[in-house]
Amino acid sequence: MELGKAKTAQKRAETEDGVRRAGSDLAHAVQQMKHRLETEEKEGQLFYVDDQIMQPYSFSERLTVRVSYRWRRVNEDDWVAGNITFFHEVDSRPDYTLPTTKRKPSAAKLEQDRQDKLSRAWTHLMGLALHSVKEYFRAGGDGNTIPLTFQATTDPYSRGLNNYSAQFWREQS
Structure with missing residues (x-):
């Protein structure tokens, strides 16, 4: 739609570049989802x-x-x-x-x-x-x-939970 509205060659080139980037981003996102699905299926076996x-x-x-x-x-x-x-x-x-x-x-x-x-x-x-x-x-x-x-261990500064609070396998100090 944007490409049809572009009048100058520079604007058409910019729009085409944006479309290509969006397509590349979409392809990359689909690839990541496929990889994550394969990983979760493999983990689901164990x-x-x-x-x-x-x-x-x-x-x-x-x-x-x-x-x-x-x-x-x-x-x-x-x-x-x-x-x-x-x-x-x-x-x-x-x-x-x-x-x-x-x-x-x-x-x-x-x-x-x-x-x-x-x-x-x-x-x-x-x-x-x-x-x-x-x-x-x-x-x-x-x-x-x-x-x-x-x-759960609490963060000594915030007195709340942090990303490591529930790691039961870590050595407690």
Whole structure:
């Protein structure tokens, strides 16, 4: 459409170049998707991590996420099922870096804000937990050595979760 509107040779060349780049980007994206599908099919022969985790109706400061999985060493082995429960204590101290409101919020508003904050923390913990178990199996980890429970480590600066908080196989310092 843009090519038909282009009047000058320079504008036609620029438009054609843009179309070629868009086509190349699309071909590259399809190639990446094919590669990812092949990788996931190959991994699916050896392990499966169930990512259908139901969010709790309400939250407390002690969050838990249970990740179920099944795995086997080689395709001929039987599937072995297991699970790991991740725990995290949310630091509920006030954040003094945020500006204060002019009016004091109601108790219902404070509770809703608290539940929203805990919900975001739970969702973050769930994502970290799922990623951690998948990465462990991708790295060739043995499902028999996965602990039943793991206390997520918190970032000493933010007092929250970071990308390494759910890595149960790392040496704890």
